[in-house]
Amino acid sequence: MPSLIDMRRRIRSVKNTQQITKAMKMVSAAKLRRAQSRVLASRPYGALLKKVLANVAAAAPGNGDGDESDALLARRAEGRILLVVVTSDKGLAGAFNANLIKGAQHFMAERADSAVQLELIGRKGRDFFRKRRAAISGEHVGLAGKAAYGDTAAIARRAADLYRKQEIDAVYLLYNEFKSVSSQKLTVERVLPVEMPEQAASVDYIFDTPPGEMLAELLPRYVEVEFYRALLESTASEHAARMMAMEAATSNAGEMIEKLTLFMNRVRQASITKEIIEVVSGAASGE
Numbered sequence: 571m572p573s574l575i576d577m578r579r580r581i582r583s584v585k586n587t588q589q590i591t592k593a594m595k596m597v598s599a600a601k602l603r604r605a606q607s608r609v610l611a612s613r614p615y616g617a618l619l620k621k622v623l624a625n626v627a628a629a630a631p632g633n634g635d636g637d638e639s640d641a642l643l644a645r646r647a648e649g650r651i652l653l654v655v656v657t658s659d660k661g662l663a664g665a666f667n668a669n670l671i672k673g674a675q676h677f678m679a680e681r682a683d684s685a686v687q688l689e690l691i692g693r694k695g696r697d698f699f700r701k702r703r704a705a706i707s708g709e710h711v712g713l714a715g716k717a718a719y720g721d722t723a724a725i726a727r728r729a730a731d732l733y734r735k736q737e738i739d740a741v742y743l744l745y746n747e748f749k750s751v752s753s754q755k756l757t758v759e760r761v762l763p764v765e766m767p768e769q770a771a772s773v774d775y776i777f778d779t780p781p782g783e784m785l786a787e788l789l790p791r792y793v794e795v796e797f798y799r800a801l802l803e804s805t806a807s808e809h810a811a812r813m814m815a816m817e818a819a820t821s822n823a824g825e826m827i828e829k830l831t832l833f834m835n836r837v838r839q840a841s842i843t844k845e846i847i848e849v850v851s852g853a854a855s856g857e
Contacts, residue, residue: 574841577834581827588823594662595816602751602809609748609806612799619795623788627766630781641734642789645763648740650685652707652729653677654761654797655699656745656804657692659714663808664815666746666754667694673744673756674699687738689725691801714805719798726761726797730790733762745800746807752814754807761796764789 655674657667674695678686687707690696696709708728713721732738741762746754777784 574834574838577830577837581830581834584823584826584830588820588827591816591819591823595813595820598809598813598816602806602813605802605806605809606748609799609802612795612802616795616799619788619792623785623792624766625775626781626785626788629775629777630785642730642762642764642793643766646736646739648681648684650687650738650740651681652687652689652732652738652741654689654691654725654729654741654743654800655695656743656800657690657695658804658808659693659711660812661694662815663812664818666808666811667692669756670744670746671695671698673758677742677744677758689729691725692804713801714808719794722797722801723794726794727790729762729797730793743796743800745804746811747803748806748810751810754811757803759796759800761793764792 653674655670657670661667671694674688685705687705688695688699689708689710690699690706691710691713693711696706696711699706700709708725710721710725729738729741733741740760743757743759743761745757745759747757749755775781779787
């Protein structure tokens, strides 16, 4: 049976851990509010860009001139695939990174006949797949903290260039989509070739620039926005997952403190009872 000193040390250690997890929860909650506002602000822009893209595509002449828009719309057999996996740079976020890594492994297993290259955003995914000597096309660490459009746009432009040169046949995004504080959805989205959205209604635009040229300008921008939005969704999901994990850890620490305190009181009571019995026994034997 452990001594009272050992029990007090263990309770003090658990209390210190509880203070750390509680502080981490508060930090994640503050970061989540900012990340959530950025996600909610980016969604209407992405939806409107898709709508404009559909209307411009409807007004553009038929594809087949071999321009830039044709290159990003061209469909080919997916023999070479670029999978962009967006993980976090830090852990202590529950199953956030584990689900993404499992999703990437499942994606590659389903497409065993294709050559899948990985574009890894985030330290956790990079470390995992580097140790397993996976085919890595690029590594990007530290983007989630600043979530700058220029950084993700550079990755998107590189992927688009590879697609135009026919070095890859498809580009997929794998990330956690933010649904709510307690819910994140593992999402696999094909970005290239660009899936043209259905035109909801005919819009009579007056074009200063020919629709074909405008479509060629909008398609790369659409790809860049999808990459940036995936990073924003992943960042918000990461903070939500870490906040929930730290809340659960704080609660579990509280329960452990209660159990240890109860056990310590029982040990102390047993020790006091033993001392009383020894005193009484000694007094009785003295008589």
